[in-house]
Amino acid sequence: MGGKGSKTNKKKNPAELTEEEIQLLLNNTTFSREEIIKWHEGFIKDCPKGQLDKKKFIDAYQAFYPQGKADKFCSHVFKVFDSDNSGQIDFTEFLIAISVTAQGDASKKISMAFRMYDVDKNGKIDKKEMEKIIEAIYDLLGEEHRKGENSPSERVKTIMSKLDKDQNGYLTEDEFVSGCLEDSVLRALLAPNA
Incomplete structure (x- = not known):
């Protein structure tokens, strides 16, 4: 039984x-x-x-x-x-x-990239998170030239100034996706498969 x-x-x-x-x-x-x-x-x-x-x-x-x-x-x-x-x-x-x-279509790929960059999973990407990702991308690609405008912090300033539409210091998924869709250079850097 x-x-x-x-x-x-x-x-x-x-x-x-x-x-x-x-x-x-x-x-x-x-x-x-x-x-x-x-x-x-x-x-x-x-x-x-x-x-x-x-x-x-x-x-x-x-x-x-x-x-x-x-x-x-x-x-x-x-x-x-x-x-x-x-x-x-x-x-x-x-x-x-x-x-x-x-x-996937470009916006789905860019959304996936956003989730990857949102390290603490709070729905936003701040400068610190973006810098960690840029450093990781540089490591992956073997990029050794990290001075001047190619430094991760300068690269992040450029990205944030272009994508952070409301200038609040972080990117929402909407800002990130629309910014990458509008800018082919940023899309190539941040979501290369999109």
């Missing part, structure tokens, strides 16, 4: 792709069912347990930017992709992020 085996508290194996997840991805990305299944096969080949941790994520990024230091920048990116704050990126989080960065 009510023995140990009678409860069905079986947790889903993170390496399995359920029909529910496929439906979620079909509704939130532009990928077809076949593409989702192919992406999943590749993800599981690289992450057999169905989870991508921060270290593996940074290692993967480092392969694309061997001349730079990817860890600071990747920490910001990882936080955005890890939508449930589990310290792991599962396949669904991964593919939604890929979809937005690879296929």
